[in-house]
Amino acid sequence: MSDMTEIVKRISGVNPRKCMKCGKCSAACPAYDEMDYHPHQFVDMVENGRLEELMDSKGIYMCLSCFACLERCPRSVEPAKLIEAVRLAVVRQQDKNHLKPEQIPGLLDAELPQQAITSAFRKYRK
Amino acid sequence: MQVNQEFKPTIVAFCCNWCSYAGADLSGTNRLQYPANVKIIRIPCSCRLNPMFILRAFQRGADGVILCGCHPGDCHYTTGNYYARRRMTLLFSMLDFLGIERERTRVEWVSAAEGAKFAATMNEFVETVTKLGENKRLEDLRCKS
């Protein structure tokens, strides 16, 4: 698992040791209540090699990519990049796509912009 | 005849008065051993080190030269070690040009509290230079007949 931790650190470019545990990321996060693990926990758990738990969490699909955590972090830790890296670590595995094309028709409505589908495909599958 | 004559390099260490010279004293006070090849010259600040002194040492047969100063930011004269660092960078490139191995010249920051670091640095440096073997002596051809 520690290999995976290294991969996540590398592809995110995040150094979790820069974190001073202030919790401002989780204070700024608009999706906090939707996530089982919260931005500050991602930083802490990656630092401590607890990647398996993160990869099993549903929080990785609830991150809005709004970058509030990244913008407001006083130490430039950039938790958003870490969350995305953990999500990629999951969906890059075989058969681990979170969104399947056959689900799409059921999710459409008349006004839904293309952007929503494109971005969901980008974020949730490889 | 030369069986017992293992190579003992001549090493000149320039130490600033405020940090590194005191660090060297401390390593003595703590009885930390390092080879006798190292001879220390006291200078007020690492920025007093004229690169010429290093060239002179190599000209006179030194096998290695090391400069020790206060850690960056701790210079007694505020900025001296920054000057030293820049000048040494230039000198390194000149020594490269002259064909003197990079490992024979070194800059280290040793504080007055780092007796152990001083001894360790010297041990390591002597080892490195010993491996490199005798230095070719820089010569002033004008002085040759």
Next chain:
Amino acid sequence: MTYSYFPGCTLKTKGKDLDIWGRASMEALGVTLEELPQWQCCGAVYPQAKDEIATKLSSVRALVSARDQGRDLVTLCSACHHVIKRVNCDMAQDEYIRTRANNYLQLETPYAGETKVLHYLEVLRDEIGFDKLKEQVKRPLAGRKIGAYYGCLLLRPSKELKFDDPENPTIMEDFIRALGAEPVVYAMRNECCGGYTTLENKPYAAKQAGKVLDNAANCGAAEIITACPLCMYNLKENGGGRLPVKYFTELLAEALGVKEAEA
């Protein structure tokens, strides 16, 4: 003045209003937006992973195409702007990504972030100027209280987007003022509306949109403008109709008298 223009996928379909009024207004202001030939969708979300190259290539193609035309590249959709601007930063600053992308694309002249990427609003502010814009306004929107909704993508990360102060932006307020209306500042204007989760978690997207609209309404806004088709969808469809939401370009077209002429 002519700029290269990247409309993006949504502006050709569900977000047509953003595009139509945007172009018409610029035309009225004497600026031509020339659509890039054969542009591809930017992907709608910036791939943050350092090892993702393929997903950035369509943006690089757009950037190269603008460079080859010798023009600055103007974007209108927040998401496209975010993606293209950040990919451009990567191409300029990240050697790994630059080398890989160039190796893949095999361009005649390698690309290293030369194109200047401008958002439509930046053109109004920095190239035309809000003072000049004010002079061009034919039908000032006097008496209207409008809340600007920035969302996330235009502002953050501010180190790369350099669009405005990420916590206290003023560009859209200045824009509203230039059109003769009264901007309403409200704190949720730079908070996420939750639009990205509309497929996964509609109730949450609706809750978040509600928070934004409530805050705007409670601060006195009677309508909202946005630059993002996804925000538009979410605020409108999931926001419970609390406030009317418009694209900022539509507002611009109204003030310039373009909209009426077309209608």
Next chain:
Amino acid sequence: MQKIGVFVCWCGSNIAATVDVQAVSDALAKEPGVVFSTNYQYMCSQAGQDMIQDTIKEYGLTGVVVCSCSPRMHEATFRKTCEKAGLNPYMVEIANIREQCSWIHKDKETGTEKAIILGRAAIAKVHLNAPLTAGQSPVTKRALVIGGGIAGIQTALDIAEAGFPVDIVETKPTIGGKMTQIDKTFPTLDCAACILTPKMVDAAQNENINILSYSEVESVKGFVGNFTVTIRRKARYVDETKCTGCGLCTEKCPQKKVPNEFNLGLDNRRAIYIPFAQAVPKVATIDPNYCTMLKTGKCGVCSKVCTAGAIDYKQQDELIEREYGAIVAATGFNPISMDKFDEFAYSQSPDVVTSLEFERLMNAAGPTGGTLLRPSDGTHPHTLVFVQCVGSRCDGGEKGKPYCSKICCMYTAKHAMLTREKYPDTDVYVFYIDVRTPGKNFDEFYRRAVEEYGVHYIKGMVGKVVPENGKLKVQASDLLGGQQLHIDADMVVLAAAIEPDKSARPLATMLTASMDTNDFFTEAHPKLRPVESPTAGVFLSGACQGPKDIPDTVAQAGAAAAKVIGLLSKDQLTCNPCVANSNELMCNGCSACEKVCPYGAITYIDKDFRGPNRTTLRRRVAQVNPAVCQGCGACTVACPSGAMDLKGFSNAQIMAEVDAICK
């Protein structure tokens, strides 16, 4: 040729155990120039010193080499010994054969061999030594204190008590600084004004103290003991000598809408004003940016009501020049701007305030008369949220400061406690990253806030403040509780980081005093010389050196004063004679040395030299001021023509040592 005596010390067995001292003294006796060489058990003992002195006289020695312990131990001792025997003290060199030889080598042969080489190097150096005389420079017995806050006042009072005249230069119309704006002080909760204003009065009444308020330092020339400082006395349009401070003008002035900086803009003052009731000097000042008379020439109300005839609309700035022996920087701090932190909605709601603003809102002399009321609607707040570390401990980008501001934890505990004490119906939340309370009675104080006053301390940060419907919706993390909190607060108080006053940077340039990357003054040594600047004669007092609370500031202010008194009590300063000097015949006037000198000791003059055929050539040459030069030698290496050299560590001397070692 020098006549050199060599004295090898055994140091009991410390040296003699691993160095054959007899062999060393025998070997060194053969060195050129050595006329006497011996060894002795303890060279530093009285008998050893007597031996050196006798030998100097008997042999007419011109140089002495002592092979002994480190020069850091006994160089000064042996210099004094030789001086008593009539030899110039700088003709002594020490070969360090203890710390750098006998103590680090076990093998006697190796140690002896090395000791001989070190001795040779010292002999080679002493051959090139020249007698040096320490210069003397006179000391002007007056000190300048820049900044009139509690730091400056305390330093000035202590210097004045010792009998030396002091000038305080303060840029504001009154002395007192930040402490005048503070309500209560931690951890004792005594009133700041009650303990500060008597000191301000003491300063005003002390005949050795001269307060130059509403004044700024314009330029500084000179060096330790001999500074010449130009001070700009800004026009206050009121004759200080005539104004009685009655305050009538400040009541009658028709221009009422001037933001009152003393209350941080929370209320207004007039265009002519006295900052607060206990101001020192208590004289009025006209704000030229708002005065109708000064701007349009029409009004003159203050002049009409002033019975003392003190108003002078024609007053001009005045430049005065004074001599000082020592300068103390006491420029203090300011809270940083909250512009870049609008996630806390500081610009969007008047109910989001900084901690210093909160002090004013709690202060009996503040805009609300000491009743805590919301600035927006004047109602009593029930829920207050305090946010710590706003702009402190950031990673050094444009936003925020990398350091801990040190005082915020304690003043926030104080604010929280005072709020709960005065208004038991309030809910008070403090969001903290760490609570840092090192200090006497500090942690006890913080615990009291939690345990006795029921302040809710929550580990976490506030991420967003949304003003809506008269409330401040605070979104924050509660890390220990594992939840995101949403609090509807009435007021939010931001513990803004503190930064050095903006005037410090230009002042440091004038003083050639060094600063760190955060614009705090650097001390001469971070541990052992904390109140001195590396620039001789410049001292540091208070928060201009680093974040400090009041007790630390006062302690440092007193320490700076002690250093100043030590300097001013000397009639003459003895300079370090190992200074740079320039050979004018070789100097090409390039300024390279001037640029690297950290002390501004090198200046350039135009000097006439005799040229060929009775001509005169005027050339630009470097001159070193030996009183300012600290002898680092940076210039000697920068000099491209080799004109610059360092006495006591000359190029020739160091080369001779190199040669001796490499032989």
